[in-house]
Amino acid sequence: MTLALARDEQRDDDTRREEARRLRAKIRSGEHHGLTTGLAPGMVQLNLAIFPKAWADDFQRFCELNPKPCPLVSMTLPGDPVFPSDIGEGLDVRTDAPRYLVFRDGKLANEVTDLTDLWQDDFVAFGMGCSYSFEEALVEGGLSLRHIEQGTKVPLYVSNIETEPAGPFRGPTILSMRPFLPEDAIRAIEVTARYPRVHGTPLHFGNPAMVGIEDISNPYSGSPPVIHQNEVPVFWACGVTPQIIVEHAKPPICITHKPGHMLITDRLNTELAG
Amino acid sequence: MTLALARDEQRDDDTRREEARRLRAKIRSGEHHGLTTGLAPGMVQLNLAIFPKAWADDFQRFCELNPKPCPLVSMTLPGDPVFPSDIGEGLDVRTDAPRYLVFRDGKLANEVTDLTDLWQDDFVAFGMGCSYSFEEALVEGGLSLRHIEQGTKVPLYVSNIETEPAGPFRGPTILSMRPFLPEDAIRAIEVTARYPRVHGTPLHFGNPAMVGIEDISNPYSGSPPVIHQNEVPVFWACGVTPQIIVEHAKPPICITHKPGHMLITDRLNTELAG
Numbered sequence: 001m002t003l004a005l006a007r008d009e010q011r012d013d014d015t016r017r018e019e020a021r022r023l024r025a026k027i028r029s030g031e032h033h034g035l036t037t038g039l040a041p042g043m044v045q046l047n048l049a050i051f052p053k054a055w056a057d058d059f060q061r062f063c064e065l066n067p068k069p070c071p072l073v074s075m076t077l078p079g080d081p082v083f084p085s086d087i088g089e090g091l092d093v094r095t096d097a098p099r100y101l102v103f104r105d106g107k108l109a110n111e112v113t114d115l116t117d118l119w120q121d122d123f124v125a126f127g128m129g130c131s132y133s134f135e136e137a138l139v140e141g142g143l144s145l146r147h148i149e150q151g152t153k154v155p156l157y158v159s160n161i162e163t164e165p166a167g168p169f170r171g172p173t174i175l176s177m178r179p180f181l182p183e184d185a186i187r188a189i190e191v192t193a194r195y196p197r198v199h200g201t202p203l204h205f206g207n208p209a210m211v212g213i214e215d216i217s218n219p220y221s222g223s224p225p226v227i228h229q230n231e232v233p234v235f236w237a238c239g240v241t242p243q244i245i246v247e248h249a250k251p252p253i254c255i256t257h258k259p260g261h262m263l264i265t266d267r268l269n270t271e272l273a274g
Numbered sequence: 275m276t277l278a279l280a281r282d283e284q285r286d287d288d289t290r291r292e293e294a295r296r297l298r299a300k301i302r303s304g305e306h307h308g309l310t311t312g313l314a315p316g317m318v319q320l321n322l323a324i325f326p327k328a329w330a331d332d333f334q335r336f337c338e339l340n341p342k343p344c345p346l347v348s349m350t351l352p353g354d355p356v357f358p359s360d361i362g363e364g365l366d367v368r369t370d371a372p373r374y375l376v377f378r379d380g381k382l383a384n385e386v387t388d389l390t391d392l393w394q395d396d397f398v399a400f401g402m403g404c405s406y407s408f409e410e411a412l413v414e415g416g417l418s419l420r421h422i423e424q425g426t427k428v429p430l431y432v433s434n435i436e437t438e439p440a441g442p443f444r445g446p447t448i449l450s451m452r453p454f455l456p457e458d459a460i461r462a463i464e465v466t467a468r469y470p471r472v473h474g475t476p477l478h479f480g481n482p483a484m485v486g487i488e489d490i491s492n493p494y495s496g497s498p499p500v501i502h503q504n505e506v507p508v509f510w511a512c513g514v515t516p517q518i519i520v521e522h523a524k525p526p527i528c529i530t531h532k533p534g535h536m537l538i539t540d541r542l543n544t545e546l547a548g
């Protein structure tokens with residue numbers, strides 16, 4: 001790379017970081033409560049889960065044991081609502097995601113846009129990699145994603161792949177599915193292998209029944225898939241898994257982002273590669 | 275890694291290099307004319323092709339256009355029988371492979387164990403990565419290879435995937451096939467992605483008919499495969515491809531190693547990764 005090109009790339013990266021910070025400021029001020037899908041291109045968006053300290057050690061262990069569905073990128077100190085600065089400047093978990101879901105005893109209790117009133121001084125927040133990062137890498141790698149092409153939601157399935165349990169946290173792995181021709185599936189595996197902190201390589205391809213999916217046309221969530229001739233379904237571990245796990249574990253309180261309403265960081269997706 | 279561990283690894287690497295040099299000395303002296311399969315573990319073995327200078331530029335271009343079947347690792351200067359020292363100490367292409375095949379006008383003419391009398395002062399030798407390197411990485415990655423398990427030869431197939439032509443060099447890509455369960459196929463793709471200089475990732479998996487293979491039980495060369503329930507056939511570009519290409523291009527003379535009788539280098543397989 002020439003010096004001039006390197007300078008241009010640096011400028012692009014700085015612009016992206018600046019845009020991410022501006023979007024986060026709008027979310028914090030209440031100006032943006034919508035989806036973050038497609039916003040802040042190039043930047044890492046995180047799945048969020050918040051637990052009281054008494055539950056947090058087991059959840060941290062659960063993430064370490066299950067890096068594909070729960071790729072831990074950063075976590076806060078107990079009671080501290082601000083993430084370590086390596087993922088963002090003053091990133092405050094109480095205000096910086098557009099929408100949150102509050103689960104009480106494992107059941108969805110309500111949806112809020114700010115956690116200031118709910119915050120407890122024993123809360124620990126976990127930020128986990130999200131598939132937006134690897135989908136961006138797939139598209140940049142020349143691959144076409146059916147659900148983006150068709151403007152639908154990626155289909156999710158409950159698999160028979162059990163997570164490794166940690167304390168009260170246990171349950172099935174949720175999978176997201178994207179169909180590809182075999183040669184594109186190979187390329188997709190190659191690309192996602194570079195992103196172990198955003199779900200990494202797929203857990204399965206080809207035969208849904210082998211991972212406990214009886215009817216691929218009937219997803220647990222998202223849109224029924226369109227699979228063309230000669231394409232194979234490719235299944236990745238999904239960041240929705242912790243929400244199912246919480247339903248099983250029934251902590252007195254747990255707060256997550258609302259799906260699609262993610263925490264925007266100051267980190268570039270390319271910085272998560274490797 | 276501790277300093278002591280790093281020192282142990284360095285010692286192991288030095289031992290492996292020393293063993294490779296000893297084996298090459300035995301091949302050179304005529305003491306070993308047999309297969310190199312399984313010998314000099316950890317070391318890069320190369321596929322070999324030698325052409326007169328008038329054909330060599332096109333063949334070099336052919337390798338550059340077709341890195342999966344012909345991953346060029348090193349080549350000699352015209353007339354110089356010794357490879358550049360980065361792949362081995364005084365590695366002499368005339369004496370250092372155990373057996374050679376001589377093709378005249380694209381037809382196999384004879385088999386020899388030494389090229390000293392055949393050497394021409396316009397010869398250029400090409401050393402290309404061979405699947406032994408990535409098979410070793412697959413086994414170290416915890417994968418089991420059926421043909422090694424069963425003591426048979428890896429099955430090869432003529433595909434309908436055309437190579438990118440360069441001058442007179444053109445023709446189909448030869449594929450080698452290894453069966454895996456889908457989750458192991460994903461792991462195999464991940465491992466071989468790290469070895470672009472030894473065929474890299476597969477070209478296809480799943481449906482042999484899609485790459486022009488009508489009967490998978492009837493390989494072009496090697497043993498008929500044993501594929502268990504739920505396994506998928508995974509196909510990699512194969513270093514035998516140049517031999518088919520030479521049959522099409524019909525150069526007045528071309529010399530290759532005899533399959534399985536490879537050129538042993540002083541480079542570690544791990545040095546080819548990345």
